Amino acid sequence: MRDIAIISFAQTHHARAIEQENEVEMLQPVVVDAIAKAGITKDRIDFVCSGSADYLAGMAFSFVLTLDAVGPWPPISESHVDMDAAWAVYEAWVKMQMGKADIALIYGYGKSSPGNIRRALTRQLDPYTLQPLWADPVSLAAIQARSALDTGTVTTEAMAEVAARSWRSAQDNPYAQLKGDLAAADVLATEPFVDPLRRHDCAPITDGAAAVVLAAGDVARELCERPAWIRGIDHRIEPHMLGVRDLTTSASTAIAAAKAGVGDGPIDVAELHAPFSHQELILAAALGLGDDTAINPSGGALCANPVMTAGLVRMGEVAQRVIDGTADRGVAHATSGACLQQNLVCVLEGE
Amino acid sequence: MSDIVLPDRLRDVAEPVRRIRTPARLDYVFMAGKATSRFLNAVAEKRLVGQRCPVCRKVYVPPRGVCPTDGVPTEEEIELPHVGTVTSFCVVNVQFYGQVMELPYVSALILLDGTDIPLMHLIQEVPADQVHMGMRVEAVWVPDEELGPTLESIKYFRPNGEPDADYETYKDNV
Amino acid sequence: MAEPELLVAPNVIEYPFSRTTGPMIGAFMTALREGFIVGCTAADGRVIVPPVEYDPDTAEALTEVVEVGDAGVVASWSWVREPLDGHPLDRPFAFALITLDGADVPMLHAVDTGGDVAAMATGMRVRARWADEREGSILDIACFEPEGAR
Numbered sequence: 057m058r059d060i061a062i063i064s065f066a067q068t069h070h071a072r073a074i075e076q077e078n079e080v081e082m083l084q085p086v087v088v089d090a091i092a093k094a095g096i097t098k099d100r101i102d103f104v105c106s107g108s109a110d111y112l113a114g115m116a117f118s119f120v121l122t123l124d125a126v127g128p129w130p131p132i133s134e135s136h137v138d139m140d141a142a143w144a145v146y147e148a149w150v151k152m153q154m155g156k157a158d159i160a161l162i163y164g165y166g167k168s169s170p171g172n173i174r175r176a177l178t179r180q181l182d183p184y185t186l187q188p189l190w191a192d193p194v195s196l197a198a199i200q201a202r203s204a205l206d207t208g209t210v211t212t213e214a215m216a217e218v219a220a221r222s223w224r225s226a227q228d229n230p231y232a233q234l235k236g237d238l239a240a241a242d243v244l245a246t247e248p249f250v251d252p253l254r255r256h257d258c259a260p261i262t263d264g265a266a267a268v269v270l271a272a273g274d275v276a277r278e279l280c281e282r283p284a285w286i287r288g289i290d291h292r293i294e295p296h297m298l299g300v301r302d303l304t305t306s307a308s309t310a311i312a313a314a315k316a317g318v319g320d321g322p323i324d325v326a327e328l329h330a331p332f333s334h335q336e337l338i339l340a341a342a343l344g345l346g347d348d349t350a351i352n353p354s355g356g357a358l359c360a361n362p363v364m365t366a367g368l369v370r371m372g373e374v375a376q377r378v379i380d381g382t383a384d385r386g387v388a389h390a391t392s393g394a395c396l397q398q399n400l401v402c403v404l405e406g407e
Numbered sequence: 408m409s410d411i412v413l414p415d416r417l418r419d420v421a422e423p424v425r426r427i428r429t430p431a432r433l434d435y436v437f438m439a440g441k442a443t444s445r446f447l448n449a450v451a452e453k454r455l456v457g458q459r460c461p462v463c464r465k466v467y468v469p470p471r472g473v474c475p476t477d478g479v480p481t482e483e484e485i486e487l488p489h490v491g492t493v494t495s496f497c498v499v500n501v502q503f504y505g506q507v508m509e510l511p512y513v514s515a516l517i518l519l520d521g522t523d524i525p526l527m528h529l530i531q532e533v534p535a536d537q538v539h540m541g542m543r544v545e546a547v548w549v550p551d552e553e554l555g556p557t558l559e560s561i562k563y564f565r566p567n568g569e570p571d572a573d574y575e576t577y578k579d580n581v
Numbered sequence: 582m583a584e585p586e587l588l589v590a591p592n593v594i595e596y597p598f599s600r601t602t603g604p605m606i607g608a609f610m611t612a613l614r615e616g617f618i619v620g621c622t623a624a625d626g627r628v629i630v631p632p633v634e635y636d637p638d639t640a641e642a643l644t645e646v647v648e649v650g651d652a653g654v655v656a657s658w659s660w661v662r663e664p665l666d667g668h669p670l671d672r673p674f675a676f677a678l679i680t681l682d683g684a685d686v687p688m689l690h691a692v693d694t695g696g697d698v699a700a701m702a703t704g705m706r707v708r709a710r711w712a713d714e715r716e717g718s719i720l721d722i723a724c725f726e727p728e729g730a731r
Contacts, residue, residue, distance in 0.1 A: 075589075078441075126478050170436050184602065188718060198676075199676060202657045298678065298687075299678060411605065411644050412646060427717060431596045435591075437590045444586065556588055
């Protein structure tokens, strides 16, 4: 296996609506920033991979248009996933393991403001029996939360504490969309939104973009004083049919965590892509995280959730802390699909 | 698959369902962004503006805000003439859904003078079989009171009577 | 450059899809049109509703379509205070996972309690309210309602 690391990370100041810029205009400064922080020029990039979804902004093949942000001339080696860009990191990692690239640029972007994200995301469900019901992700997550509450896997108080802690942590994150000095009691005092979820239990609607640069072996060491080495990365998926899944646990996350070696050492920091508060509790349990791990110091997806990008942001947030030297070993998680259907786990470590 | 075992009540049903309709509609607000807004706002004033890349100096129209070669913002705005050269074209002879033009008509790539990327538009006021590469054309605008922030403010392009452009002047755009 | 006046325009995307069902989903849709519900027997003997072509655990082709009841038990639910465009009901309602009588795996649908969240509970019994005109669609079940509601 080659040693492969994240050596730089950049993101937008995430917002409810970035109206003054189209997708490529929103993305391009982030790509430039990530490349600059890596200390390279774009001609050194061997492979470019991105994650996005056309349904968000209603722009068919939008990833072709946003290629302008990387200047694909002369022609570049490029790929795209219709998923969170965390999976684009995985594709790039595989490509680099094969020896086909030493430096890779990965970016993701999501502009949810032009459409109705709850309606748009129903299109990822079974087209025969679920799409006609327009079963939206908030309603489905609320069903999952109810299952977890009914079985005692989570409590309303613990969910509120996750939301409040996320908002408090986000106060230190200049890129976060929502933040504030919130207590669990403040959350519990609000009206339900889609019961049993309150608004604070749900990720906001966000426009945003992010990018990372990956480098292999000595190239990473040459470019970065303390690269965030990918020590393990794995992703697993569960059936799409909600009824056959146990929604109160995340079996796919637990397997991915074991494959990625999460338990092989202490975890200083974990960035979990949980668009709903109860999902953070389910994920932390599946990952086997204890009290010695700081969870979502960025505020997590509850404070900024650029769709198809928030998972990549989790990787970037952990990597940045390793690069800064404020963390030695961390875990980043990304999710996709309804109710944590698909999960990616990545262990990042400094030397 | 003929080996599906059906319960009694489904065995003798006439015309079992084999196909369903699942229509869906999603509503968006298209946001043009800065570069496209700038371009279309100028069109509404009967002007054509492109943007120049600070690195390769190419001029793009309509501008997207970023140079597709260098990946840098294109912020210098260039006022463009309303004349250009046909670099390629096609003659449309078949009806298709949503098509509003009378057949046959010509759709062409037009390299406006001073730009480095051709714009797609219609060619009219000339028989389709006389349109050719290198033909010099000019924009025909809608009446001033009908101008708006849309490329439909240009009705079409037509030959402007100048001699054909030298191939050398547009060879990089074919 | 000065900030331009930003242009916005409505952008409607329509998907006029029609889909072939295959025999398994076709059986489910045919039954709905006839006013009853079917599932299928999985490799381990569980009855799954709606039926699936392949076993969720083993991926083997499933072939046995079985009738289940049109009433059952709410396994979990959420309460939609403000229905979205397209939702099965236009007043507050529940999305619920409902384990139909004779089934082992719950299916998703809506429950109408007349807008009363207090009438919803995990474990409650609900019964399908059939649409007046049925064509072979999941919407042939208008929604579920508390058993004995009418």
